[in-house]
Amino acid sequence: MMRRTCISMSVAVLMCLIAGQATSQPTDQELALIEKALPTRPVAEPKSSRRLLVFDRCDGFRHSSIPYWDKTLELMAKTTGAFEVQISSDMSVFTQEGLAGFDAICLNNTTRLTFNEQQRKALMDFVRSGKGLIGIHAATDNFYGWDEAAAMIGARFVKHPWTSDKTVSIKIEDPDHPLTRHWHGQGFKVNDEIYVTYPPFYDRSNLRVLMSLDMTDPQTRNVAGVGPDDLDTGISWVRSFGRGRVFYCSLGHNHHICWDPNTLLHYLAGIQFALGDLNVDTRPLPYPNNGRVKDLAELLEKASGYDFDKATSAIYLVEQTIRQLDEDPAYRLATEQLILVHLKAPGSLAWRSFLCKQLSNIGTERSVDELIQLMKDRQTADMAKYALERIGGPKARQGLLQIMTEVPVETQIGILSTFGNWRDRQVVGKIIPFMDASDQQLRLGAVAALARIGSEDAAAAILERMDRADQSFRPILADAALQAAQAMAADGLIQQAIGVYEKVYESDRQTYIKAAALSGWARIDKVNATSLILEALSSQDKGLAAAACGMVDLIPIPVGRAKALDMIWEVPEEGRISMLAAVARTKDRSLIPLVRVLAMSANVIVRMEAVKTLGAIGDWTCVDQLAQLAAATKGGTLQRVARRALVSLDGEGVDKQLIESLQTADPSVQCELIIAMAERSTPNASKALIPLASSADSQVRLEAQRALGQLAQADDLREMVWLLWADPTQAMEEAILLACRRLDAVQACTDLLTLIYDASGPQASKAAALRVIGKLGTDKGLSVLLDQLDSSDKATRTEAIRALAGWPDPRPMEWLWQIANQSKDQTERVLALRGYIGMVPMRQGSAQQKVGMLQKAMSIASRDDEKRLILSVLPDCACMEALAMAEDALGQGSLKAEAESAIVRLAVPLIRQQPDRVRALLQKVRAGTEDAFVRQRITQILRRGNID
């Protein structure tokens, strides 16, 4: 101890020796320079005779400029008459009495001063009471371990990458300020040592910074040791502190500063401000003082009158500006500081809430102190929490912990919830006692927070209380324990989670909580899951047994699952469905035999679920059983379920089995097999189906024919055509058509049909063949049909015309037109005209040409049906002529509805071409229609026309 003191003392002596030369007094020549540079009159008239205490003690490094500044201030006092100076280096001056006679204290490059409690109080009281404090250069190298004073002077030394040999650029941030206006806003270069200081002491939301380093100057920016955090390095500032005033300037390491006239004038104004004679603005400025920040500052200023009943435009502007915040650290900092400045100023609750929301998005640790203050007021606490919870970090945690016991219960609950949302393991110990609080809501808040954090110690504390909790609190604790276990499991703490589940499972009496514990446990404990669930299945607790049924899929080994399924008749009835649903989830084929037995059960509910389960896990062995079941339960729900199961059977051999079973099954079962094959698109099934398509059983025949449409192969077509010839059913026609399109075999099939058509055969067969030929629409088919027009057989002719009328392209139009005009037979004329009308839109050509054809058709149409048909295709030929034609038809009562519909549909594409004409017509229709839908549609079109 003694030794260390000796060493430190000798270091101090040594330093004084080294600095010996430097601590010398200014020379006469230098004094002359100082005198020449000093102002000759005060900046403001002193209101009374002012006394300044210049304190120049150093307990750390001693600057050689100290005697220069002592002298300069003495001379300044003389030349300006603004104040008197007393110089001291005796700490004992810091008493209430010792300071009583002074108006301000100037710390002249003092370093590492240590103040005892009384001295601290004296200095604080002095400034707070309305006196001044001035700091020169190293004055910020003090107040270690005394944050309040460091904050008062606005900085604490961090480093000085700009050493005394460097020349730096300084910018004037506040050009109109009384302390800086003599620079006329012109920045300047200076050779001096510059201190770096950081928040929270250097805090632009408290300080009005007048000058700072100009980091746009490369010579200043690119000095070794200057990092991104140093971009804001203040040079001089003023601030209010209590009722007092503080002025600090960083310049003054090098002696020559003492004979720079502008800097001296700056100091004089600053001193006079501190003394109380010069009234200056100390409100913090936005930073950096550039356009962007100024804009934001202005927006905030404009919005600051916001309240719940005020318009939102101003705050939206602020919000959008803040949302566009980019990576520029200076701008981010400035934004946060601006918000804080407003948060500290008086404002409505709505405004403060708004500011808190902004901080919740972009705030940092720098905002924490202010937000913690707001937490203390119940009114602002929720929104302060809103910001703090999102900002997070150790400082926020510490701040919240500190006020935790002094805030109202509601705020405490909020803080607990924040800790929970952070999942902050470090505060578990602080939360636990709140579980025993007398306030119920507070207790719940603590439990919820611990449950969310889900650490081991949190879970242990919850479990510990669970056993002794009363009836109402116990389930809450049990839930919290389960929640914590869930979180642990997710975090990979499996053994710990199992421990919690086990405890809840063993000790809880409420069935649904027990069940939840069992389910959570079984999910993560592969070793014990089987025995746990099997035990639970035979539990005396019927509810638990029922719940365990739904957990059969959590049993990891097939033998265990089979055992469980064996117990299906022992478990409560209520659990059987969920057991089978769980088995379905396992996809475990080894259970098929057991489930097949259940699918034959007399218990209809079990049977239904078992069938569904077979659909999920079954294989080829289930085919016969499901098909038989479906056949035996015609029309019932069970049939639907069985059919679906048969279709969804998976795995090898299912389709093969379907085909095989077809050979021996009863007709009703055959039908089910065929239906399933068609649904499943069973491969290679057609050979088995062809014989069945002429089965003696009509149902089998029908299903086989239908299925062939889906399943036929190209080489089956010949057989199918023969079958059609032999037995011309609609089902077979459709099957052939579907198969041809599917197999891309329309040409080949037309050939087959033509071939067979030329043979002699029954009329019905020929008609069926013609119909199919027509629907296939090949060139060859067309010529076959046209040949039939000359047939002497009326039925053949009619069938040919019908087929031509349904032709998929407009090639038969000319023939149809002829028939429509010339045929003596009314049926033929109508069929042909209808076919003709339907082909008009398909034809190549302009809309006008098509309308011409429709007009021709109209002229020969004798029945309203055809006229309506014409009107219904009109909209596919959109042109003004079509519209005119529809308008003509409006007058004919029986066509009115179709005409209106055509006009509405035509109006959409035409309204841009001839707006006036179309609008007028639409309005006419709207006025005359009885159809509400038409009216509504017209209104829509007219409105849209306006917007366009």
Next chain:
Amino acid sequence: MLPHEDHLLTRRELLRSGSMMAVAGLGLPYIVRASAIGRTGRPAASNRIVMAAIGTGSQGTSNLRAFLGFREVQVVAVCDVDRAHSGAAKRLVDQQYGNSDCRTYVDYRELLAKESLDAVSIALPDHWHAIVAVACARAGLDIYGEKPLARTIAEGRAICDAVKRYDRIWQTGSWQRSEAHFRRACELVINGRIGKVKYVEAGLPDGSDGPDVHLLPVPEGLDWDMWLGPAPYRPYQDFTSNGGRTVHYQWRWIMDYSGGQITDWAGHHVDIAHWGLGLEYTGPVEIEGQGVYPTRGIYDVPKAYRCRCRYANGIEIVVANASQLPHGMGTTWYGDLGWIHVDRGNRLIASDQRILLERIGPHEIHLYQSDDHFGNFLECVRTRRQTVTPAEVAHRSISVALLGEIAMLVGRRIKWDPHKEQIIGDPEAARLLSRPMRSPWHI
């Protein structure tokens, strides 16, 4: 165990413990609406699913009506912070049963404490979803909950965890899943009928500006503080733009309560987009978005929005207001062989109509078939099967919109880990994954 052993357990407890028998003796485990078979054959009271409705505004009442239409359901209580709502709902229930037994509550906590329920139907403003849903799951109830699942991703996760913790049955109000043409569209897409899908559009409604602020005295019968619940304080006011003098319904255009159209509808068309791609249990890995926000009035959610979400498999889903998309409202998948578009009103179209005729084979993917959204829920309550829209699926669809909301708010692309559910490398954006709650509310 003796078959006739007398157990002390009630049926309610059985349901809570996770299992419930089918309608005994009827041979019909499927839930049937009363309208389908008339009023006879109603299950004995002890076999009905006992329900309460929490939140009986427009959507809540509509859901309540649907549940009242099932003969297996017995609604015993309704709960709303607005007595006008709960009163009307009570009249509806009493009218259905021809008595005056339906009880009303303002505070869901009181409802849960006093009533012996099997299931609840929840239709509340989004900011209330998580607190009430988690409380109901904790109480061992099955839940029909409205979309969107929750106001934030953190709250959605809390619901999923609680539902899983108690093995609860959860059905989300994403009813499009129970419409045949939506399922058909999804089955065609997921089975490759339009080839490999690279790009999807989900068109949701356009937003709008809101009215100026207009403070009002709190109406008689409304517990305004309870309505606000966990949301930041604001005095009672008119949220409507047409002089409705109410906060109901139109809260969804104010960020404290909802994210606007994009979150209101993600549970529909984004959900369908996911379903058709098998992405319903994951999420995008990269999200960027632009929103146009109101510059005046009380609504503060985007009027127009466009969010581009990239998934790990390279698929991109664009979620935007309908006016910005070629097909407008609905979901459109674009594959290398064509496209399919599906929307309400039975609208199902494709680049080539032949695509729509395609059959789905037995070895292909068959999606969950539900033909009645409420019936599916009730059936699952009985069978303990998963519903067509379980909580986790709803969580994943709303997560897309919520991430889009965040990307729009921070104005930059965000990266998302859908497995850990964390925003990667952007702590400021990550803050928006939750919304701190007003005390004393917490999950």
